[in-house]
Amino acid sequence: MSKIKLIILLVLCFNIGFAQETNQKAQEETSLINWITLNEALQKQKTQPKKIFVDVYTDWCGWCKHMMKTTFSNPQIAAYINQNYYPVRFDGETKDTIIYLGDTLVNINKTTKSAHQLTNILTNNRPSYPTITYLDETGKVISPVPGYMDVKTIEPYLVYFTENIFRTTQFDAYHKEFDKTFTDSLKIKPASIKWKTFDKLKTENQKNKKLIVINIQSPWSVATRIMDTTTYGDAQLSKYINENLYPIKLDVATKDTIEFFGKKYINSPNTPFSDLALYLMNNQIIIPSTVFVSPEGAILSHVPGYFTSSAIEPILHFFQEGAYKTQKWETYIKAYQEKSKNSTLPKTGSK
Numbered sequence: 001m002s003k004i005k006l007i008i009l010l011v012l013c014f015n016i017g018f019a020q021e022t023n024q025k026a027q028e029e030t031s032l033i034n035w036i037t038l039n040e041a042l043q044k045q046k047t048q049p050k051k052i053f054v055d056v057y058t059d060w061c062g063w064c065k066h067m068m069k070t071t072f073s074n075p076q077i078a079a080y081i082n083q084n085y086y087p088v089r090f091d092g093e094t095k096d097t098i099i100y101l102g103d104t105l106v107n108i109n110k111t112t113k114s115a116h117q118l119t120n121i122l123t124n125n126r127p128s129y130p131t132i133t134y135l136d137e138t139g140k141v142i143s144p145v146p147g148y149m150d151v152k153t154i155e156p157y158l159v160y161f162t163e164n165i166f167r168t169t170q171f172d173a174y175h176k177e178f179d180k181t182f183t184d185s186l187k188i189k190p191a192s193i194k195w196k197t198f199d200k201l202k203t204e205n206q207k208n209k210k211l212i213v214i215n216i217q218s219p220w221s222v223a224t225r226i227m228d229t230t231t232y233g234d235a236q237l238s239k240y241i242n243e244n245l246y247p248i249k250l251d252v253a254t255k256d257t258i259e260f261f262g263k264k265y266i267n268s269p270n271t272p273f274s275d276l277a278l279y280l281m282n283n284q285i286i287i288p289s290t291v292f293v294s295p296e297g298a299i300l301s302h303v304p305g306y307f308t309s310s311a312i313e314p315i316l317h318f319f320q321e322g323a324y325k326t327q328k329w330e331t332y333i334k335a336y337q338e339k340s341k342n343s344t345l346p347k348t349g350s351k
Contacts, residue, residue, distance in 0.1 A: 031068065032078035033087045038098065038118075041086035042139050051142075051161060052135035053085035056092045056122050060113075061129040063148040074151050077158075084162045092119040092129055101139055134161040142166065163223040164286070168305040177230040177308060193238045196248050198258050205246060209295035211320050212246045216277055216289040218253060223306040224288045234309035237316075244320050252277045252287055261297030292319045300324060 041052045057064035071077060081087050098105045098118050105117035115127040122133040123144045133144040145157055156178045160166055165174050196204065201212065217224035232238060241247050254274045255267045265276035273285060280291045286304035293299055300319055314336045318324055323332050
């Protein structure tokens with residue numbers, strides 16, 4: 001009798017495990033997200049670089065399953081992830097041997113509910129489920145984001161990593177501006193920057209020489225929209241720009257022929273980008289970008305990335321004041337920050 005019970009128990013355990021695996025595969029097959037393995041994603045990166053979105057889950061994690069049924073089943077979220085990432089689901093307690101960036105990783109503890117070595121890497125040695133880990137275009141970890149996330153919660157994270165905002169701005173500062181743009185947009189006053197056209201720049205610059213700041217953007221860039229709404233919507237910053245610089249917006253993919261300091265630029269048929277945008281960014285397309293040009297038409301600097309009003313303010317001063325001619329940026333910003341501490345004047349970004 002004991003042997004029969006043992007056999008029945010083994011069969012039940014096998015069926016439960018098989019059912020969990022079958023259910024997991026069924027969920028992935030019916031998901032709107034095109035899940036692939038980590039190895040497949042790393043191989044794809046070699047020919048088409050793109051960030052990797054890793055959903056670290058376990059079979060027993062209820063919130064992981066709920067996230068599959070809700071967040072990952074949202075058509076907009078799924079489409080965004082499919083377009084901008086290689087999406088991977090990784091069982092945090094798998095017993096498989098994984099090759100990752102040249103290292104052979106295993107699950108050392110063969111007991112149940114033990115984290116795989118790769119799980120520890122993906123979660124910064126703090127395994128919790130679910131965790132979404134973002135990997136860069138070479139497969140290296142950018143950051144893990146633990147916890148269940150609904151559609152509203154995951155949206156700003158997806159944009160933050162897709163558009164490389166993490167390179168210039170802490171998440172909390174960016175998230176505040178994200179909410180202002182998409183949640184509290186009715187409370188924000190329209191930007192008061194007096195953007196110039198290239199034709200108007202030519203006329204005004206002949207009469208009154210000023211530093212030129214060109215904001216290169218794109219309608220598909222969420223970071224562009226946030227900067228337009230919040231960074232350039234800041235009253236103190238817009239006042240400074242209007243008084244001291246010639247501000248210009250340039251759509252990176254404009255089809256217009258633009259004359260800039262005696263030379264005409266078009267949108268060549270062999271590239272989706274404006275020749276002028278390529279020239280200003282030295283063929284390094286990063287959106288948004290800020291380019292500083294001297295009154296004589298010389299490119300002083302290409303500053304790529306998203307910036308809040310308080311972050312871009314010292315950069316504007318650095319070039320407008322001519323400090324770039326005699327000082328290194330590191331020296332200037334240290335002195336600028338010390339001066340700002342002792343100032344009683346209103347700061348950008350303040351209410």
